Amino acid sequence: xxxDLGYWIIPLAIIGGAxxxxxxxxxxxxxxxxxxxxxxxxxxxxxxxxxxAMSGYALAHLTGSPWLGVLAAALSGTLFGLVxxxxxxxxxxxxxxxxxxxxxxxxxxxxxxxxPFVQPVAPDLPAISFGWWSEIPQVRxxxxxxxxxxxxxxxxxxxxxxxxxxxxxxxxxxxGDSTDAARAMGLQPAVIRTxxxxxGGAFAGVGGAxxxxxxxxxxxxxxxxxxGLMAVALVIFARWNPLACLGAALLFGxxxxxxxxxxxxxxxxxxxxxxxxxxxxxxxxxxxxSSPTQAMTGAPGELSITK
Amino acid sequence: MPFTSLSRRGxxxxxxxxxxxxxxxxxxxxxxxxxxxxxxxxxxxxxxxGYNQAHAEGAAAVKAMEGVTVIEEENVAETIDVxxxxxxxxxxxxxxxxxxxxxGYFDPHVLETAPKHPEVRFQHAAxxxxxxxxxxxxxxxxxxxxxxxxxxxxxGHATTTKRIGFVAAKPIPQVLLNINSFLLGARQVDxxxxxxxxxxxxWSLAVKEAEATNALADAGCDVITCxxxxxxxxxxxxxxxxxxxxxxxxxxxxxxxxxxxxxxEWNWAGVYTNMVQTVLDGGTIDNFVRGGLADGFIKMxxxxxxxxxAARAQFEATKAQxxxxxxxxxxxxxxxxxxxxxxxxxxxxxxxxxxxxxxxxLVEGVIGSTS
Numbered sequence: 001x002x003x004d005l006g007y008w009i010i011p012l013a014i015i016g017g018a019x020x021x022x023x024x025x026x027x028x029x030x031x032x033x034x035x036x037x038x039x040x041x042x043x044x045x046x047x048x049x050x051x052x053a054m055s056g057y058a059l060a061h062l063t064g065s066p067w068l069g070v071l072a073a074a075l076s077g078t079l080f081g082l083v084x085x086x087x088x089x090x091x092x093x094x095x096x097x098x099x100x101x102x103x104x105x106x107x108x109x110x111x112x113x114x115x116p117f118v119q120p121v122a123p124d125l126p127a128i129s130f131g132w133w134s135e136i137p138q139v140r141x142x143x144x145x146x147x148x149x150x151x152x153x154x155x156x157x158x159x160x161x162x163x164x165x166x167x168x169x170x171x172x173x174x175x176g177d178s179t180d181a182a183r184a185m186g187l188q189p190a191v192i193r194t195x196x197x198x199x200g201g202a203f204a205g206v207g208g209a210x211x212x213x214x215x216x217x218x219x220x221x222x223x224x225x226x227x228g229l230m231a232v233a234l235v236i237f238a239r240w241n242p243l244a245c246l247g248a249a250l251l252f253g254x255x256x257x258x259x260x261x262x263x264x265x266x267x268x269x270x271x272x273x274x275x276x277x278x279x280x281x282x283x284x285x286x287x288x289x290s291s292p293t294q295a296m297t298g299a300p301g302e303l304s305i306t307k
Numbered sequence: 308m309p310f311t312s313l314s315r316r317g318x319x320x321x322x323x324x325x326x327x328x329x330x331x332x333x334x335x336x337x338x339x340x341x342x343x344x345x346x347x348x349x350x351x352x353x354x355x356x357g358y359n360q361a362h363a364e365g366a367a368a369v370k371a372m373e374g375v376t377v378i379e380e381e382n383v384a385e386t387i388d389v390x391x392x393x394x395x396x397x398x399x400x401x402x403x404x405x406x407x408x409x410x411g412y413f414d415p416h417v418l419e420t421a422p423k424h425p426e427v428r429f430q431h432a433a434x435x436x437x438x439x440x441x442x443x444x445x446x447x448x449x450x451x452x453x454x455x456x457x458x459x460x461x462x463g464h465a466t467t468t469k470r471i472g473f474v475a476a477k478p479i480p481q482v483l484l485n486i487n488s489f490l491l492g493a494r495q496v497d498x499x500x501x502x503x504x505x506x507x508x509x510w511s512l513a514v515k516e517a518e519a520t521n522a523l524a525d526a527g528c529d530v531i532t533c534x535x536x537x538x539x540x541x542x543x544x545x546x547x548x549x550x551x552x553x554x555x556x557x558x559x560x561x562x563x564x565x566x567x568x569x570x571x572e573w574n575w576a577g578v579y580t581n582m583v584q585t586v587l588d589g590g591t592i593d594n595f596v597r598g599g600l601a602d603g604f605i606k607m608x609x610x611x612x613x614x615x616x617a618a619r620a621q622f623e624a625t626k627a628q629x630x631x632x633x634x635x636x637x638x639x640x641x642x643x644x645x646x647x648x649x650x651x652x653x654x655x656x657x658x659x660x661x662x663x664x665x666x667x668x669l670v671e672g673v674i675g676s677t678s
Contacts (some may be wrong), residue, residue, distance in 0.1 A: 009525050016521065021514060111352075118354045121543075121562065138525045141548060216517035216540040217547075221352045221382065223513045257518055263505045264522040268676035271506055275515075 009138065010261055016142030017257020018250045019149060020215050024049065024207040024224075025249035026152040028231030030159060031203030033240050035081075037163060038196035039176040039189070039302030040088060043099030045204040046228030047106020048080045052208025054114040057219035061122035069122065070148070070209045077205020078198045080106055085194030095304060103228075110221075117219050125214045148210045152246075155203075159242035172196060176300035204228065237282055239298035252278050342376045343403055343587060345369060346396035348389060349381040350409035351511050355537035357556040358510075358573075362408040362432065364557075365575025369583050378402065385411030393420050397427050404586055406579070408432040410479065417444055428592070430582060433481060435664055436594045447578065447596035449604030450658040452484040453629050454571025455532070456636040457607055458553035459492020460625055461568040462530040463500055464618030465551045466493070472528030472550075473504040474519045476511075476535045478677040480666040485534050485571075487670045488636050489553075493530075494672060496621065503528050504675035510536040517544045524548035530568070542567075551613060558608045569622070570608035577603050599658050601630045633657065643668035644675075 028045050035042045052073035060069030084102050088095045128150070131143030163169035175182045175189045182189045211227075212219045234252065238244035255278040262274050353363035359381065370377045378400050383392045389412045396402040405427060407417055413434030421429050421441040434446035462471045471493055473486050490502035503526055505519040516533070520541050523531055531545040532553035539562060545552045546563035554560065554570020582592050598604035607626065610619055628634045638655030642648055649668065650656070656663050669675055 013522060013525060016525075017518060020521070021518065115352075115354065118352065119356065141521065141525065211514075216513045217543055218513070218539050220355060220511075220513060220537055220539065222511040222537070225512055225514065227514070256514070257522075260505050260507075260515065260519040260522040261525070263519075263675060264503060264526040266674055268504075268674070269678065271676075272508055275508055 007265060009265060010258075012138055012142050013257045013261035013264075014254040017261075018254035019142070019145055020253065021256050022249040022253030023146065023149045023152055023210045023215075024227050025231045025234060025252050026149070026156065026246060027207030027210065028204045028228050029234040029238065029245040029249060030152065030155055030242055031077075031081075031200030031207075032232050032235045033200075033238070033242055033245055034159065034172070034203070035193075035197045035200035036235055036303060037176045037240055037300055038172050038193045039179070039300050040085070040095050040193050040197055041099060041232075041304060042081065042084050042102070042197055042200060043096055043229070043232060044080060044084055044102025044106060045099075045200070045232055046224065046226065047103035047110070048077045048201050048204040049106075049208040049211070049228035049231075050224050051080065051106040051110040052077050052205030053212035053223050054110040054117065054208075054219055055205070056209030057122050057212035058114070058117045060213055061117060061120050064123060066123050066125045066209075066213045069213055070125070070206055073205040073209035074202045075205070077201040077203065077208070079201070080205070081198035081201020082194065084201070085197035088197070089190040089194055114219055114221070118221075122213065122219070124217050125210070127214070146210065146214050148206065148214065156242045156246040163242065173300070176302050179302055204231075207231075233282070237286060240300065241298060251281065255281050341401075342374050343583070344376045344378065344396075344401050345404045345583065346393070346400065346402040346406065347377065347379045348383050348392050348396075348405070348407045348409075348412070349379070350385060350411070351382060351536045353379065353381045355511070356539040356559060356562070357535070357537040359408070359536060361556050361573035362406070362575055365573075365579040366406070368576035369579050372580060372583060372587075374587060375583060383409075385409055385416070387416070389416045390420050393417075393429075397424050402427065404428045404430065404583070406430050406432070410434070410481070413446070428586065430592065440594075442594065445592050445594045445596065447582075447598075448481075449573060449578075449602075450597065450599035451571050451573065451605045452481075452488040452663070453599055453634075453636060453658050454605050454607060455485040455553075455555070456488040456492040457622055457626055457629075458532055458555075458569060458571055459489040460495055460622050461610070461614050461618050462489065462532070462551070462553055463493035463496025464615055464621070465568055465613060466500060466530050468527045468529045469497060469500045470526065470528045471500060471502050472520075472523030472526070472531040472545075473502055473673075473675075474516055474523065474531065474533035474535060474541050475504050475506050475675075476509060478506060478667075480664055482534045483666045483669060483677065484637075484663055485555075486673055486675075487666070487668075489532060490670060490672050491636055492625075495625070496618075500672070502673045504669065504673055506675070507535065513537075513540045516540045520544040521548065524550055554608055560608055560611060565612060567608070567611040568614055568618075569610050572606050572608055574603055574606045597659060599629070600626065601632060629658070635660075637663065637670075642671045644671050644673050646671075 055076045056069035056073035059072035060066045127144045127146045131140035175192045234248045238248040258277045259274040347366040349359040351359045410433040421444045429444045431446045433448045436446040493500045507515045530551040533541040542559045542562045546566040560567040635655030639650030640652045641650045
């Protein structure tokens with residue numbers, strides 16, 4: 001049935017893991033990159049992710065259509081983003097504190113409304129097989145690529161181009177870099193930031209729908225286990241660049257597959273250490289790319305952590 | 308620190324008691340007719356298709372009894388949190404019987420809280436009560452390893468690659484016993500079979516469990532079982548990779564009807580109602596309660612459509628032997644997977660052998676490590 005691949009299984013599992021696990025990281029970090037580029041931090045995306053997972057699963061179960069589930073997740077994410085954005089537009093409100101409150105609110109609401117949906121089974125999102133050329137079942141399994149991953153990758157390129165070359169992108173960057181300059185141009189920073197937060201929330205919601213509707217593909221209260229928070233950190237790691245977000249998400253997903261696969265080929269001592277691989281990697285890259293003389297490159301000037 | 312937290316709690320209790328006594332005097336009496344309040348504490352959500360659900364089903368059976376009030380709290384971590392939950396159930400809800408149902412609640416949390424409340428009975432699942440521990444603490448558990456042994460027999464018949472897989476949370480004695488039993492059951496069918504184990508490190512980590520299941524399938528395992536709190540993800544992912552599955556904790560056959568062979572399930576309803584009835588009748592529950600298939604502590608899921616006639620016959624025969632008692636799954640000659648001798652020829656550990664509850668090895672044929 002399955003072919004014995006020996007140690008070749010390790011790179012294969014890393015590629016497969018990168019494709020399977022990265023999508024939620026990708027969507028949340030793209031959403032957060034957009035929000036932070038406008039000068040706000042939304043730490044609530046973990047809550048949005050969990051609520052998106054729940055609402056997506058619930059609607060897919062009720063309607064039988066996983067795509068309606070994705071839509072529901074995106075809408076609920078937009079709503080969470082809007083609430084965060086509007087509250088933060090009030091004077092003297094700290095976006096980090098609101099974000100933490102929104103995170104707890106989102107998770108609490110998701111657990112509350114999600115209770116009846118732990119048991120039922122919802123339809124999964126479709127995947128495209130890119131492994132048709134191979135006879136090896138492991139390769140075929142690793143190259144089952146979900147449509148949302150492809151959409152996410154396309155979005156990363158699109159956002160990168162948008163921020164770089166379009167009027168919308170320029171507006172967002174101005175608002176993110178200097179409120180005063182934006183006001184002088186006649187822009188309304190609060191409105192633009194709220195919109196950016198809402199769109200960022202929608203992305204995070206879709207990331208949640210991927211968790212519950214494709215991989216691992218079921219709704220339970222431990223479904224996210226902190227991936228939303230990790231993705232927010234990935235944005236800093238990716239220096240607010242959507243293309244780098246894609247790379248960071250893939251790296252994180254692939255490194256996460258290392259722990260299980262090493263055990264499966266018999267390297268079983270110290271698996272707790274291998275499970276820490278993604279975090280060690282993050283620390284390593286952050287140290288390697290840090291600079292003692294220069295402020296963080298790419299950081300939006302209005303961000304409360306850089307101000 | 309304990310002093311300040313106690314005095315504050317004492318103050319709060321007093322205030323609440325006074326407030327409730329003055330506000331709703333008709334409810335404030337704790338006369339002899341007041342129902343027995345029983346608290347259940349779960350480490351995860353109580354509908355996880357697994358460990359916590361099995362306990363919650365037991366709690367639901369208790370709820371249906373006369374003269375009891377059941378209170379429940381879920382998602383309580385195995386930290387100081389569980390002490391707070393127990394204290395609050397005792398002080399605010401007047402609970403007299405507690406069921407903290409997770410392994411990690413026992414030491415130190417139950418052992419520390421129990422001496423402060425001698426009038427409350429603490430019934431802890433999976434712990435190992437021994438002489439010298441507080442007498443108002445009891446521990447109970449079932450010999451579910453035998454269920455995994457029976458799982459192993461169906462797995463041994465179903466596997467064509469002679470490799471079976473196990474997704475495990477943490478290397479604690481009960482998990483190790485399950486892994487070893489699963490393989491030894493399969494080896495009753497074919498001694499060539501090996502079992503690949505992957506530890507995820509936590510009781511509930513959906514993505515890591517899915518990754519572990521995929522890694523097992525990639526490594527050629529074609530029958531997979533698990534010991535995590537909620538087996539749903541493992542079952543669905545394994546069936547999606549065209550592997551057979553054996554269930555654990557509860558019946559997961561609705562998740563993969565074609566691929567589900569059988570499963571080792573808890574049967575807490577009978578156990579809990581018996582214990583509660585003992586307390587209601589004024590008796591005391593034994594400090595150390597264990598039971599297996601024969602005692603109705605555990606049960607097997609109905610065999611699935613993929614189970615062959617030969618497998619069914621061996622499964623039923625072994626089950627009958629276990630029910631009759633005197634059956635040892637762990638028996639010599641047996642070595643662990645690092646070469647140390649576990650049992651000599653003719654030596655065996657019956658299911659109720661206390662030595663099994665401090666198991667710290669994986670038997671020969673299990674590919675994996677306990678650390």
